[in-house]
Amino acid sequence: MQNNYQINIHNYGTFFQPTGYAKLNRSLILEMLKQGANVRYTPCVNEREPISLDPTEVSLLKSLSHRSLQENHLVFYNFIPSYLKKDRNHFSIGLTMFECNRIPNDWAHACNQMDEIWVPSLFNYHSFIHSGVLPHKLRVMPLGVNADIYRPGLSPLTINGKRSFSFLIMSSSGWDARKGYDVLLQAFVEEFREEEDVSLIIKIRASSQDEIRQQQERVNQFVHQIAGRKKDSIIFLSTTDDWSEERLAQLYNSVNCYVLPTRGEGWSMTVMEAMATALPVITTNWSAHLDFINHTNGYLIDVKGYQKLNSELSWAEPNKDHLRSLMRHVYMNQNEAVYKGQLARDAVLNNYTWSKSAERMMDRFREISIES
CATH class of the missing domain: 3.40.50.2000 (Glycogen Phosphorylase B;)
Structure with a gap:
């Protein structure tokens, strides 16, 4: 019964910017949809029209802005901490990261307002705690890659001047x-x-x-x-x-x-x-x-x-x-x-495929939904 329980997610982030956050959010949400989630999407920033993405995927992602959700949905941010906002009526999660030994002080405050903070690595787990994020709010959720696209054996590009x-x-x-x-x-x-x-x-x-x-x-x-x-x-x-x-x-x-x-x-x-x-x-x-x-x-x-x-x-x-x-x-x-x-x-x-990454997150979404 637990695996058949449909997860409803209100996702905040970015899909179409030329950034790592957009790529990971896009990849995770597409995979979560395959795994049965019902997702509504709200962009955190103004986004331009995508150029290089698959038109079918773009159409699907754009349609998520109009999805209806069940009342008991979860809130899932996938962006930098300064954009995180706790929804008083819904369990709110922020997936985020940073590349320094610590995070800025105002980011730590924003993280502590959320119900949970997911970080992709042990490095972030320790740096966030060192910065004052409450340890019980933190979970390590590794990210992934599309190993069907990024694989050996593809035709190389012609690059003028490239040596052996x-x-x-x-x-x-x-x-x-x-x-x-x-x-x-x-x-x-x-x-x-x-x-x-x-x-x-x-x-x-x-x-x-x-x-x-x-x-x-x-x-x-x-x-x-x-x-x-x-x-x-x-x-x-x-x-x-x-x-x-x-x-x-x-x-x-x-x-x-x-x-x-x-x-x-x-x-x-x-x-x-x-x-x-x-x-x-x-x-x-x-x-x-x-x-x-x-x-x-x-x-x-x-x-x-x-x-x-x-x-x-x-x-x-x-x-x-x-x-x-x-x-x-x-x-x-x-x-x-x-x-x-x-x-x-x-x-x-x-x-570290997107499928495995989304599966780990979906398992946690189900736990939260059942606990709620």
């Missing part, structure tokens, strides 16, 4: 200091000679053609400061359009190794996508992604210290010299790297 071995870094946002582009550029330029058959591909987004030019100029200036000249081995891909997940999966299939010398992650969607694609991954040995990547199924960059952002918040500073040695090691030991990539995909398939 390529590293990739990618972000759905613009030039974000948190992602460690500066550390990666310096490590790559210092470690690999221009005549070596190795390239670095940087894929990010921009809001305009002018921003793309500014991003490109920033890369060129940074590389010139280090190397004294332009490097054709560095390929910069920035677009104003949203890439479909299928095209992003092809991009992962176009390279040999994913690198993210991040200073902090609330989950790290791109690391999980790369792992699902069976790519070897080099990333920083700190923050949320350590729940699913380790020394066995990936390559972890040493942390040389911590950078304070203000009096309360800090994040990690990845060791550039260790990153250099790991990139060289992967390049020189490609069979080992391929094997680690296979282990990485196995870890994702066993524990």
Whole structure:
């Protein structure tokens, strides 16, 4: 009887922004619908018309704004804590995360107003408690990936100038200091000679053609400061359009190794996508992604210290010299790297698909509904 009980959810968040929150909310809600939930959706912010999503999925997601709910429905926020709002008449849950050692003080207050706070990782569980979020309100609910889309064996993209071995870094946002582009550029330029058959591909987004030019100029200036000249081995891909997940999966299939010398992650969607694609991954040995990547199924960059952002918040500073040695090691030991990539995909398939993630959350929704 418990499994046949229909869960009614009023979901608040975002579906169509080019952000990690939108992708995870979209993915979870679509999966919950498959698992029998009745969902109504209210956006937390104004959203533009999506470009790269499946039209059938878009139509379904838009229709959720008009769904009727039973009176005993649950409230489920999937957004940053400053938008969380406890519904006095309904059990209210916030799924959220942060990439620093703590969360801002006003966020902790917002979290404590909710009935439960779900975070995707142990890193967030401890950082939220350290920030004053009440421990009994917290639950770890890991996120996932679509391993049917992000998989090995897809046709690679044609990338002009790409060499026989390529590293990739990618972000759905613009030039974000948190992602460690500066550390990666310096490590790559210092470690690999221009005549070596190795390239670095940087894929990010921009809001305009002018921003793309500014991003490109920033890369060129940074590389010139280090190397004294332009490097054709560095390929910069920035677009104003949203890439479909299928095209992003092809991009992962176009390279040999994913690198993210991040200073902090609330989950790290791109690391999980790369792992699902069976790519070897080099990333920083700190923050949320350590729940699913380790020394066995990936390559972890040493942390040389911590950078304070203000009096309360800090994040990690990845060791550039260790990153250099790991990139060289992967390049020189490609069979080992391929094997680690296979282990990485196995870890994702066993524990971190959207189906498994939604199933865990649906089980908790049922418990709450029965307890209520």
